[in-house]
Amino acid sequence: MRWLADVHVRLRPGIADPEGQTIAGGLKALGFATVNEVRAGKLLRIAFDAADRDEAEAGVAEMCRRLLANPVMETADWELRVEADQVAGEVAR
Amino acid sequence: MSRGPRVAVVVFPGTWSERDFVDAAPAVGWEARLVWHTSAELGAVDAVVLPGGFAHGDHLRTGAIARFSPVMRAVEDFAAAGGPVLGSCNGFQILCEAGLLPGVLLRNDHLQFRCDWQALRVERTAGPWLDADELTAGDVISLPISHGEGRYHADPDVLDALDAGGQVVLRYADPDGRVVPDANPNGSARGIAGVLNPAGNVLGLMPHPERAADDEVGGTDGLRILRSLGRWLSAQPAVAERGL
Numbered sequence: 439m440r441w442l443a444d445v446h447v448r449l450r451p452g453i454a455d456p457e458g459q460t461i462a463g464g465l466k467a468l469g470f471a472t473v474n475e476v477r478a479g480k481l482l483r484i485a486f487d488a489a490d491r492d493e494a495e496a497g498v499a500e501m502c503r504r505l506l507a508n509p510v511m512e513t514a515d516w517e518l519r520v521e522a523d524q525v526a527g528e529v530a531r
Numbered sequence: 532m533s534r535g536p537r538v539a540v541v542v543f544p545g546t547w548s549e550r551d552f553v554d555a556a557p558a559v560g561w562e563a564r565l566v567w568h569t570s571a572e573l574g575a576v577d578a579v580v581l582p583g584g585f586a587h588g589d590h591l592r593t594g595a596i597a598r599f600s601p602v603m604r605a606v607e608d609f610a611a612a613g614g615p616v617l618g619s620c621n622g623f624q625i626l627c628e629a630g631l632l633p634g635v636l637l638r639n640d641h642l643q644f645r646c647d648w649q650a651l652r653v654e655r656t657a658g659p660w661l662d663a664d665e666l667t668a669g670d671v672i673s674l675p676i677s678h679g680e681g682r683y684h685a686d687p688d689v690l691d692a693l694d695a696g697g698q699v700v701l702r703y704a705d706p707d708g709r710v711v712p713d714a715n716p717n718g719s720a721r722g723i724a725g726v727l728n729p730a731g732n733v734l735g736l737m738p739h740p741e742r743a744a745d746d747e748v749g750g751t752d753g754l755r756i757l758r759s760l761g762r763w764l765s766a767q768p769a770v771a772e773r774g775l
Contacts, residue, residue: 453684454718456642480591505599508592508628510635511684 440521441486441494447507447514448479482506485521494518535560536760539576541606541622543568543586543597548619548741552580555744559757568600578615578659578760579606581622583677583739593636593680594625603629615659615760616733620678623725623735632728632735633693634685636678640718644679648749649716649738651724652704655697658731662759671708672752674738676716681737683719683726690720701725701736 449455455477462476484501488494498516507514538561540552549565556563566573568586573579586597597603603625610616610631618626626632639645653670656663666672685693693699702722705714710722717737725736740753 453637454640456638456640456718460642505595506591508595508635510627510686511637 439488439490439494440523441488441518442521443484443486443494443498443516443518445482445484445498445502445506445514445516446479447482447512449477450511450513453511491518535562536577536764537562537564537575538578538580538760539564539566539573540580540582541566541568541602542582543584543600543625545586545588546582546584546621548583548621548739551739551741551744552582555741555754555757558744559754560761561757566602568597568602571601571605573602573605573609576609576614577764578617579609581606581616581618581625582741583620583622586621586625589621589680592628593621594628597621597625598629607631610728610733613730613732615763617660617756617760618733618735619739619741620676620681620737623737624680626733626735631733632726633689634683634723634726636680636737637682637684638680639678639682639716642679644677645681645716646677647675647716648673649676649724650704650706650708650714651701651738652708652710653700654702655700657697657700658727658734659760659763660734660756661700662762664762665755665759669708671704671706672755673743673750674740674753675742675749676738677742678717678737681717681719683723683737685720690723693723693726694721696729698727698729699723699725700727700734701738 457478458476465473502514540549542549553563624636627635653666656666701724702710703715703724704710715722740756743750743753
């Protein structure tokens, strides 16, 4: 089966995020006075194959552990779903 | 030793400072050789340098892709056997990603790329890169910095261990050697500019010693670091004979 994982890589809480602070400053300058904080991160959309959800979950976890996030400064979490085209195709069949 | 240190200068796609190390080599008696990152072997060398640059475009994180290049397994083995390894700038970032040094280098706190001469306080002389015949604790040296992601970060307990173990060897300082916030060019924790591994054979530093190798371009303090290697090797005949 083909899967899509949206992996969110975030700076760990407490680590200064100058990029997020700058974006927050921009929003405030535009008049969004209610903005308290912005934290910048990365979104990585990964298309991959796995036999079932357990294998897909384990696969993403391993990708995050080996490469996608550095635990010294980052955390990773993800949303996993079956690729939409494939779902549509299966329904059509 | 009769011949000079044989030094492998590793080149990744996007490395930009390898030629500066090669250019500085004659002044410190090195036989420098460039090694492409896909090589699984370093050859017969006395030391390894990971130069500055933007290996693999700095994509994902600085050093994150480079650390899995084939040559890095050889570098890790060489370091584990006690071989001298120097990582400058991007090389420091790669060493951190590879786990050869603790911590990580984050985006500069002001978000600017900073390219300037920087005063540094030598905290300690130790190992192959900071020889007591070249440098003294308390010395203030001047080296170029050139980076956008040099903000050293580690958990407080790791920083405490680094301090306690004497692993912090260079700090950003003002010209009088005071480690003060105004002298810190990137927001690094505790002003840290250079750290050693626990064994002392691996040095990572954000500044560029290879670019302070000629009076005509601003100074020669970098030579004191590069020249340390030969002095250290001369005092370590056993290591030299093992062909590390």
